[in-house]
Amino acid sequence: MYEVSTELTYYVGKIKGGCVDMKVINIEAETGAGVRLKKGQVIRVIDIEGKQVADLVAINADDSTECLDPGATIDALHSKDIQQGEPLYSNRYQPMLTVMKDMVGKHDLLLPACRPEMYEILYDKREHANCFDNLNKALVSFNIQPLQQHRPFNIFMNTIVDNEGRVCVVEPLSSSGDYIELKAEMDLIVAVSACPTYESACNGYECTGIRLEVLG
């Protein structure tokens, strides 16, 4: 299991004898963080304890009107499921992030980020931590205005669609230390939220942290 630092961000620096320059961000349970990626850099999203969903959004660092678009990705891939080697597309159908390595193979492109209204309607709870606010807070720190809705790539989210079209979110298949690696195909601002839903199987009924590593 990875150790969680109390510091949000720190640099590991150059690994002796190698050329890996790695930035590490530990996202505590129910919170979010953002990072700037240069084209060609790889972000590794790690499920620290297992069964934890990470909502990821990406925005073109040079043009905030271009963003990761799960609907366009489903359209371009002809599938609701993304495979290793395939890209996530922007609203302009440009590759934004390519899946380089995937230890889990089950993620979600269908559902929006959880938001305060969702917790009110589905769980009758007010002022619940949520991915919508976590992502907006992370983006604001990069001078990106809050969005009205977030449609992320929901990493490790295990959404099942049955033959009748019913949609059900069940426990993630990810175990402690499992990760996915995504390569930036353009300069990007990326925000990630460790989903705060503990009321359902979405995060295995317990919210834990997510670790980001930026390579390159």
Ligand SMILES: [Zn+2]
């Ligand atoms: Zn969420």
